[in-house]
Amino acid sequence: xxxxxxxxxxxxxxxxxxxxxxxxxxxxxxxxxxxxxxxxxxxxxxxxxxxxxxxxxxxxxxxxxxxxxxxxxxxxxxxxxxxxxxxxxxxxxxxxxxxxxxxxxxxxxxxxxxxxxxxxxxxxxxxxxxxxxxxxxxxxxxxxxxxxxxxxxxxxxxxxxxxxxxxxxxxxxxxxxxxxxxxxxxxxxxxxxxxxxxxxxxxxxxxxxxxxxxxxxxxxxxxxxxxxxxxxxxxxx
Amino acid sequence: xxxxxxxxxxxxxxxxxxxxxxxxxxxxxxxxxxxxxxxxxxxxxxxxxxxxxxxxxxxxxxxxxxxxxxxxxxxxxxxxxxxxxxxxxxxxxxxxxxxxxxxxxxxxxxxxxxxxxxxxxxxxxxxxxxxxxxxxxxxxxxxxxxxxxxxxxxxxxxxxxxxxxxxxxxxxxxxxxxxxxxxxxxxxxxxxxxxxxxxxxxxxxxxxxxxxxxxxxxxxxxxxxxxxxxxxxxxxxxxxxxxxxxxxxxxxx
Numbered sequence: 001x002x003x004x005x006x007x008x009x010x011x012x013x014x015x016x017x018x019x020x021x022x023x024x025x026x027x028x029x030x031x032x033x034x035x036x037x038x039x040x041x042x043x044x045x046x047x048x049x050x051x052x053x054x055x056x057x058x059x060x061x062x063x064x065x066x067x068x069x070x071x072x073x074x075x076x077x078x079x080x081x082x083x084x085x086x087x088x089x090x091x092x093x094x095x096x097x098x099x100x101x102x103x104x105x106x107x108x109x110x111x112x113x114x115x116x117x118x119x120x121x122x123x124x125x126x127x128x129x130x131x132x133x134x135x136x137x138x139x140x141x142x143x144x145x146x147x148x149x150x151x152x153x154x155x156x157x158x159x160x161x162x163x164x165x166x167x168x169x170x171x172x173x174x175x176x177x178x179x180x181x182x183x184x185x186x187x188x189x190x191x192x193x194x195x196x197x198x199x200x201x202x203x204x205x206x207x208x209x210x211x212x213x214x215x216x217x218x219x220x221x222x223x224x225x226x227x228x229x230x231x232x233x234x235x236x237x
Numbered sequence: 238x239x240x241x242x243x244x245x246x247x248x249x250x251x252x253x254x255x256x257x258x259x260x261x262x263x264x265x266x267x268x269x270x271x272x273x274x275x276x277x278x279x280x281x282x283x284x285x286x287x288x289x290x291x292x293x294x295x296x297x298x299x300x301x302x303x304x305x306x307x308x309x310x311x312x313x314x315x316x317x318x319x320x321x322x323x324x325x326x327x328x329x330x331x332x333x334x335x336x337x338x339x340x341x342x343x344x345x346x347x348x349x350x351x352x353x354x355x356x357x358x359x360x361x362x363x364x365x366x367x368x369x370x371x372x373x374x375x376x377x378x379x380x381x382x383x384x385x386x387x388x389x390x391x392x393x394x395x396x397x398x399x400x401x402x403x404x405x406x407x408x409x410x411x412x413x414x415x416x417x418x419x420x421x422x423x424x425x426x427x428x429x430x431x432x433x434x435x436x437x438x439x440x441x442x443x444x445x446x447x448x449x450x451x452x453x454x455x456x457x458x459x460x461x462x463x464x465x466x467x468x469x470x471x472x473x474x475x476x477x478x479x480x481x482x483x484x485x486x487x488x489x490x
Binding site: 005006007008009010066069070073074075076 | 420423424426427430446449450469470473474
């Protein structure tokens with residue numbers, strides 16, 4: 001734990017803004033799990049709840065940005081304090097995007113609930129979502145604890161999400177080739193899988209912010225990229 | 238919402254021919270730190286000095302309009318300026334302890350105002366005041382030593398202890414940290430934040446960062462006018478007047 005400021009109000013401001021991030025993170029974690037469950041269980045009510053809940057996440061992002069602007073204007077933070085405020089703004093943006101993806105997932109769930117299921121893909125998507133949710137939980141813990149090892153671990157785990165997405169991508173291609181009547185559902189499911197994969201990237205970005213807050217440096221882009229779907233269909237690829 | 242402690246209505250101040258303050262209207266809240274900012278000569282110190290009638294000591298100075306503390310006009314003929322200044326304490330730019338012991342510095346006000354009936358009561362006031370000023374732990378073993386022997390930051394806290402010893406309701410501070418190093422400044426600022434629980438604090442400062450850090454409300458003065466008065470966060474993130482924006486962003490002097 002860092003030493004306290006002589007100005008105790010400064011510590012309170014920093015604690016308050018961190019608490020808002022945690023609150024926002026908690027809402028996004030629930031949104032991920034609820035939206036994935038609504039897909040598997042074909043629960044349109046739960047999906048509607050996720051869609052409505054995104055407003056609260058958006059409002060928190062606005063509140064966090066306002067608090068951060070205020071903190072910069074009033075306290076002129078430097079060093080680790082400055083990095084904390086900058087990271088808070090970035091993380092709130094990452095979380096807000098994740099919230100939007102959950103909302104989108106919930107929208108597609110309402111459409112998919114009317115269609116026949118595509119193999120076991122819903123369950124595979126839920127496994128992927130659960131893993132992203134665990135990563136988010138861990139990265140928020142890492143943020144609070146200033147634990148760069150845990151953050152690096154979360155960052156590394158994103159490759160598993162990429163692999164899960166690759167597998168789903170190929171599965172959807174197969175289903176679409178087998179029967180064109182599967183195309184609509186598969187397109188929706190593919191967007192869902194892609195959006196969850198994007199959430200993994202946002203969680204990874206939060207992990208990088210943890211490392212930045214502690215060390216002052218953003219880690220190099222040396223992670224192995226296992227999302228190869230951009231090259232699918234390339235001749236000789 | 239905190240109650241209004243000081244209310245100024247159409248205050249105008251003249252130094253001879255110079256019209257130093259023009260039509261100032263402001264309501265200052267109790268249990269709040271209110272900062273006055275603005276370039277030199279803008280009238281912020283003049284206005285501060287109106288609040289405890291320090292301007293009475295300047296012969297060519299005339300004050301028009303009303304200043305009410307708790308709805309009582311402090312410029313009323315029946316108000317004794319000496320009593321008023323016990324109620325409205327002041328801390329100055331440079332720490333100015335009396336050339337007396339630490340104890341006597343703090344005990345001076347209570348003695349002349351007859352606030353203590355006996356030595357134990359006076360001891361109690363001195364200890365309480367030094368505690369309020371966050372100086373007790375550093376000073377308790379050297380109360381008999383001269384106040385001028387303390388460090389600059391300690392001297393300023395001694396002056397704050399001296400000001401609170403007369404049980405004031407309002408504390409005026411005229412650039413209380415400008416002669417102090419950053420650590421002593423931070424300590425005084427933290428103290429100001431604590432003092433607001435018991436007092437209405439008004440601080441004049443040239444440091445906009447200080448105003449931002451310590452105050453809940455900020456008033457910006459320019460050329461004798463109160464240009465803008467509002468919640469400190471709003472003043473520093475989204476000022477409504479172009480002159481305020483220019484000043485806080487460093488565009489006019």
